[in-house]
Amino acid sequence: MGDKLLAHGIGGAKDLPIPLELAIAGAVAALVVSFTVLAVAWRKPRYDAATSGRTAPAWLDSLTSSTPWRAGWRAFGVLALLYVGWAAIAGQDTLINPFLGVFYVLVWVGIVPLSLLFGPVWKAISPSRTINWLLAKASGSDPSVGLYTYPARLGYWPAAIGLFAFVWLELVYPHSTEIGPVRLWCAAYLAIMLIGGALFGNKFYEHADPFEVYSSLVAKLSIWGHRDDRLLIRSPLANLDSLPAKPGLVAVVAVLFGSTAFDSFKDSSPWVQFIQSTTISPDLLNNLGLLAFCAGIALLFAFGTMTTGVGDGVRRSALPDLFAHSVVPIIVGYIIAHYLAYLVEYGQTTIIQLSDPLSRGDNLLGTADLTVNRWLSYHPTFLARLKVLAVVAGHVLGVIAAHDRAVRLLPARHQLTGQLPLLVAMVGFTVGGLYLLFAA
Template sequence: MGLPTAGRDLLAHGIGGAKDLPIPLELAIAGAVAALVVSFTVLAVAWRTPRYDAATSGRPAPAWLDRLTSSTAWRVALRVLGFVFFLYVAAAAVFGQDTLVNPFLGVFYTLLWVGLVPASVLLGPVWKAISPSRTINAVLAKVSGSDPEVGMYTYPERLGYWPAAVGLYAFVWLELVYPHSTEIGPVRLWCAMYIGIMLIGGALFGNRFYERADPFEVYSSLVAKLSVWGHRDGRLVIRSPLANLDTVPVAPGLVGVVAVLFGSTAYDSFKEASPWVKFVQTTSIPSGLIDNVALLVFCVGVGVIFAAGCMATGVGPDVRRSTLPDVFAHSVVPIIVGYIIAHYLTYLVEYGQTTIVQLSDPFSRGDDYLGTADLEVNYWLSFHPDFLARLKVGAVIVGHVLGVIAAHDRAVRILPRRHQLTGQLSLLVAMVFFTVGGLYLLFAA
C-alpha cells in the first residue's frame, strides 16, 4: 500500500463514522437500552443465586492439550517466537526509515494494541506467553542462578493494578494526544522506556510485577478472561467466558485499568465528532491542552461514574463500600471488548493487512523477507457498510448485556439479600449511560 493511504488509515484509526452506520441513532439507542433493561429483569427473576465458582467451574481440557500447553518445550517455543519477532520489529524501528510505511508503527498501534483483543479472546493471555520483558528477565535469572518468579522485594499489594493503569494511560496519551505519535523517534523512545521499566520492575519484584504492572500483560490477561481457556488446580480447563470472567483477580487499581481502557476508546471516537472538531478549530485555547484535558476527563469520568454506581448500594458488615468498584470492575471488560470491536474493527482488519505487507520490507528497500510484499489488502468490510453497522452496534449491545450478567452474579454473591436487586439499580443506570453515550459517539464520529 502506498504512503498516502497507509498514512490516512493510521491517522484515522480506521474508525467508521456516521457514513458507515446506516441505522437510525434513536433506534440503536432504544434497542440497546431495552436489551439492558430486559436482561436485568430476566436476571432478577431467574438468577437469584451465584452460578460461577472458580473452584468448580469448567471441565478439563483434553489431556493431550493440557500436556502440550503445560510443557516446557511449548512455553520455550512461544517465548523464542515472540522474542524473534520482537527483534525483527526492533530492527525496523532502529534501522528502518522514519516514514508511515515503516512496519514498526503498524505493529505497535495495530497488531499489538488492537490485535491483542481477538488474540487474547481466542487463545488466552497471549502477551504473558510471548512478552519480551518476561523472556529477558527469565534469561537473566537463569544466568544469575535466581528465580524469575521471585525478585529482590515483595510486590506491594496496595499498589495493585495502579502501575498498569498509569502505563495504559501513557500509551493512549501517546496514541491519541501526542502530536508526533506517527514519528518513529518518539514511539521508539516510548518502547525503550517501557522495556527498561519492565526489566527493572521484574528484577525488583519478580514475575508478580508483570501480572500487576505491565500494561500490555494486564490488558491481555483481562481480555483473555472472556476466552474459554482457564486453569484450575494447575490444569487446563474449558469454561464459559462469563465463568472465566468471574476469576479476574480483584486488587486495588482494577477500576483504574478499565476506566483508562474504556474512557480512551470513547475519547478516540469523541475527538472525531463534528462539534468537537469545530470547537477545537475555532477556540483560542491551544489544541494540545484541550486534547490532554479531554482525554483525562473521559478516563476519570468513566471511573467516577462507575465507582458511584457501584458504591450507591447497601452493603453487609463484611464488605467495605470503598472496595466495591474494584470488585465489580470485571463486569466492564466485555463492554470494553464490545467498544474496541465497534471502533477498531475496520482499522485492525484493513491496516493490519497493510502492516503484514510492510513487514516483508522492514527497511523500505524493496525487500520481501516474509513473502507478503505482493499481497493485496482486502477492503470487504468498508464495502459493506450495512453489515459493518450491525456488527458494531451488536458488539456494543452484547458487551453491555454480558456486563450486566457478570455484575448481577457478583451482586447476588456479595450483597445482602435485601440489597441484591435494588443495590444493582445504580450500576444499571451507569451502564445505560455508558450505552447511550457510547452509541452516540459511535454515530457522531
C-alpha cells in the first residue's frame, strides 16, 4: 500500500504492451493529419465566448444558483476539512492515515475528472472561501471585496507558485509521505488563502488558490460555462476558448505539464541510473530536474508561439498567454494517462481508510469492509490503449484550440505558416510524453 502511494503513475513499460515506435508514429501522424485537415477546412474562427453555447434549462440554472445548493457544497467542504484535519492531527503518522490519500489522490488527482464532469468543483467546496465568507459576514463586510484591489499584473503568478510548491512537496521533498510536513504545508496554504481573501476578496482565490485555478482550468474542458451569471451548455472546445489570457497562465500550465512529465521521468531507468552513478545529492538533482522540466515546457511553448507574425493590436509577448489554453487538453490527457490506475485503485483504498481516520479499527463511514477493485491492473492491454489514446486525443484537441485562436489573431499571410513552430512544439510534447509514459 505504501509503495502505491509512492509510485503515483502505476505502470509504465510493464503495462504498455504496445511498441513505443508504433505509438509515437501514430501520434505524430494524428497531429500532422489534424493540422492538415484544419488548414484546409477551418479558415475562420468558430469559437466566441460572447456568443457560443446555449442557455441551460431554467430549472438547472435555478438549482445551481440557489442558496441551499451552494450552501450545501460549502458545508460539505468545511465538514470534509474538519474530518480530514482530525485524521491529520490525531491520526497515526503512517501511510494508512487517510489524510495522505485525500491530499495526494482524491484532491490532487480526483479534481481532474470531477472538474471535467461538473465544472469548477473546488470553487464550490473551497473551505478557505467558506471560512472567509463567514469571517466577512461576522465583521459586516463583503467577502467578494477585500481591503485592496487585486493587482492585475499579478494574474495567475501566485497560483503558479502555489502549484509548484505542491508538486515540489509531492515529487521532490524526501519526507513527502510523513504526516508532519504535509500537515504543515496544508496549514500554511490555508493561512495564506485566508489572509489573501481578507486583503483582496474573491479575486484572490480566482487567481492565487492553486487548487481553484487548477480545477477551473480543467473545468474549461467541461460542457458547463457561465455568461452574465447564467448557466450555459457549451462544447468543451468553445468553453476552453473562453479562458481569459492573463499574466502567469503559461507558468500555470507549464508547472502542471512539466511536473507530470517529471513524475514519469524520475522513475525512468536513465534517470535512476544517473542518480546512482553520481556523487551529487539526489535531492538536489531532483530539485533541478523538476525546475528544468517546468521551465523547459514554458520556454519551448513560448518559443513556439512567439516565432510568428503578429496581427494588428497584438503584442508578440502576449502570444504565449493567448495560446496557453491550447495546452490544457494536453495536460488533461497526460494526467489521465499517468494517474488513471493510481486514482482508481488508491482512491478506493483512501475511501476505505476514511472510515478509520485514527487507525484503531473504526468504521465511521461504513466503507471499512469494502475491497479494492483492481480491474484496470488486470487488463494491461486495455489500460495501455487508453493511456495512449488519452495522450493523442489531448494533443489533437490542443492543435484544434490553437488553430482556431491562430486564425483569429494572426495576419492572413501567417495563419498557417505561423502555426508551424507551435505544431513542432506540440509534436515534441507528444513524443516526449509517450516516451516518458513508456519509460517510467
